Amino acid sequence: MIMADHRLPVAYDQFLNAQMSISDFVPEQLPTDRELEEVAKSEKYLEMMPEEWEQAGVKDAVMFKMLFSVTGFWKKEDNLKKHWTGHKANHANFISRKFTAKVEGEDVPYSVTGNKSICSSCAEFFNVLEPKSRKMVRSCPGAVTFGGSLRDVYYDVKPIQEG
16 A cells, blocks of 8 residues: 655556545534434444454453553543444444535535544544545554544545546
């Protein structure tokens, strides 16, 4: 996978599958906790979800707590259990498209929580989930801390249609 902040040489066009840019998009409101639970249980998401995604254990909870606390995303009262539904709901929304907004006349799914409840935004940035669907994606703490992406902004991920 290659990600660049500038246009790559034309020789790389055959590998280009998405274009990502900072957006001024802000949803009118984010879903409630109950709505997050509902989208995380959507049939389409549960069918497509790799089984391993739901297998977070104690080691994962400790690693998340340490990393997200050190980076300032999580406070003392935050933990994986508190944010687990949000983690699942963000991926689920890009698959089920329950929460969308009109962007340039198109219904576009978006990240449904703040950054601290997002896990693995790279699945959306690199167009792994729903590769032909435009998305408005917020960064996970890892993408902000290690990838240089911005907090509290949405990135417009537009697929490059072949042919």
